[in-house]
Amino acid sequence: MDAGVLHAAVPILAYCASSIAMTLVNKLVLSSFQFHMVFFVLAVQAFGSVALMVLANRVGLNVKYRAMNARDAKTWFPVACSQALMLYTGGKALEYLSVPLFTVFKNLTIIAVAYGEKWVFKAAVTPLMLASFGLMVLSSLVGAWNDMTFNGWGYFWMSANCVASATFVIHMRKVIKQVNFQDFDTVYFNNLLTLPLYAVLSLVQENWSGFFEYYADKANADELASFVRGSLVSGIAAFAISYCSPWCLRTTSSTTYSMIGALNKLPIALFAMMWFPDPVSAGGVLAVLLGFAAGLVYTHSKNIQKREQPSGSQVLPPPISMDRLDQSQQRRGDE
Numbered sequence: 001m002d003a004g005v006l007h008a009a010v011p012i013l014a015y016c017a018s019s020i021a022m023t024l025v026n027k028l029v030l031s032s033f034q035f036h037m038v039f040f041v042l043a044v045q046a047f048g049s050v051a052l053m054v055l056a057n058r059v060g061l062n063v064k065y066r067a068m069n070a071r072d073a074k075t076w077f078p079v080a081c082s083q084a085l086m087l088y089t090g091g092k093a094l095e096y097l098s099v100p101l102f103t104v105f106k107n108l109t110i111i112a113v114a115y116g117e118k119w120v121f122k123a124a125v126t127p128l129m130l131a132s133f134g135l136m137v138l139s140s141l142v143g144a145w146n147d148m149t150f151n152g153w154g155y156f157w158m159s160a161n162c163v164a165s166a167t168f169v170i171h172m173r174k175v176i177k178q179v180n181f182q183d184f185d186t187v188y189f190n191n192l193l194t195l196p197l198y199a200v201l202s203l204v205q206e207n208w209s210g211f212f213e214y215y216a217d218k219a220n221a222d223e224l225a226s227f228v229r230g231s232l233v234s235g236i237a238a239f240a241i242s243y244c245s246p247w248c249l250r251t252t253s254s255t256t257y258s259m260i261g262a263l264n265k266l267p268i269a270l271f272a273m274m275w276f277p278d279p280v281s282a283g284g285v286l287a288v289l290l291g292f293a294a295g296l297v298y299t300h301s302k303n304i305q306k307r308e309q310p311s312g313s314q315v316l317p318p319p320i321s322m323d324r325l326d327q328s329q330q331r332r333g334d335e
Contacts, residue, residue, distance in 0.1 A: 015248040016264050018240035023099060023268050024275060025237050029230040031095050033223060035211045038091040039202035041234055042084070046191040046198055048235020049242050053188060056243070063243065065188035072179050073193060079175050080193040082168040089161035096154030099272030100284060103265050104143040104291045105158045107136040110298060112166035120170055128301035132294045139290035146283025187242040266292045 029041050056063040066072065094102055111133050117123040144155075172186075181189070202208075215224040248260070269288045 011244065011248040011251045012260060015241075015244040015260060016267070018237060018244045019264050020268050020271055022234075022237045022241050024271060025230060025234045026091065027094050027099050027272065029227070029234055030091050033227050033230075034214055034220070035207065035227075036095050037202065037206050037211070038088055038095075039198045039206055041231060042087055042091065043195060043198035043202055044231045044235045045238035046195040048232075049187065049191045049238045050195065052236070052239035053184060053191075053242070061243075062247075063184055065184040066181070068189070068192060072189065075175060075179055076181075076189050077193055079168070079172050080190050081197070082164065082171050083190050084194045084197055086161065086164040086168045089157050089164050092157040093154060093161050095157075096151040097158060098284075100269040100288050101143050101154075102158065103269050104139050104287045105162070106165075107291050107294055108140055109162040109165045110295075111136060112162055113169050116166050116170045117173075120174070124305065126301055126305055128304065129298060132298035132301060135290055135294035135297060139287045139294055142283055142290060143287030146281045146287065184242065184246065191238075191242075265295055 026041070030036055030038060053063050053065065057065070093105075097105070114123075114125055114129060114133070118125055176186070179185075214220055215227075266288065269292075273285075
């Protein structure tokens with residue numbers, strides 16, 4: 001294999017693998033055990049990301065970030081809180097919805113972001129984007145129509161996640177130019193600022209007394225071991241996606257990265273259909289394929305818009321993926 005091709009292929013494959021692993025592990029940890037400790041899992045992921053970033057920096061890997069300081073922390077904290085809300089509502093939605101259905105409805109966030117950008121930044125919405133939005137709405141309708149395990153709470157949390165995700169993206173774009181974050185700065189500040197928030201909310205909101213009482217029973221020891229392993233793996237996966245996203249961007253291009261984000265939704269849905277016992281219908285598969293096509297069309301329209309617009313003008317962000325650390329994609333897509 002040509003060295004140049006290999007140089008680009010390795011980070012692409014690493015990003016795809018980490019993205020798939022992050023989504024599937026989240027689904028496993030947040031829906032497969034007796035207790036659904038969303039804030040605790042997010043705290044573990046934040047701690048794992050920070051700890052492994054510090055370790056990677058110390059051993060000489062290309063992981064560089066700005067040191068925590070009061071001025072930037074004060075400016076960035078509202079963004080970190082909006083990210084926490086996005087991740088929490090996404091975790092709650094994954095408790096109740098299958099991964100393929102979650103993928104389908106996550107596309108609706110793109111529409112909210114696009115029109116939010118139009119309102120806040122005066123960004124254009126092109127006819128090709130409107131066509132992709134039509135496909136997104138159609139895929140969501142097909143998915144809901146064929147949802148054999150309809151869950152009202154799942155749709156509530158999914159709706160909240162779409163609103164929270166759009167708010168996070170738009171708010172971040174307004175603030176990020178003030179602090180001029182680069183590479184891992186966003187990931188480092190987001191995780192370090194939200195870690196104590198997740199920890200406190202977990203202690204206050206989640207049923208720790210029931211958790212300890214349930215797992216004190218020796219009959220549940222195997223489930224406890226699986227929960228601990230899953231939580232640890234989720235922390236490692238959170239760091240992996242934070243490392244692989246900038247790596248993929250540095251070695252390819254924002255266009256390639258955006259396309260990979262759109263293409264990656266299909267294998268995520270397929271793996272979830274095989275791994276989890278959620279019922280699969282022909283309509284559900286069609287909804288995933290329509291959502292996949294919508295992501296490709298939107299990515300293509302965004303890339304065309306980026307080439308045609310003059311330097312310095314506003315361009316809509318690439319499609320929002322299910323990655324926990326999707327903010328790196330949004331940040332670099334604006335540069």
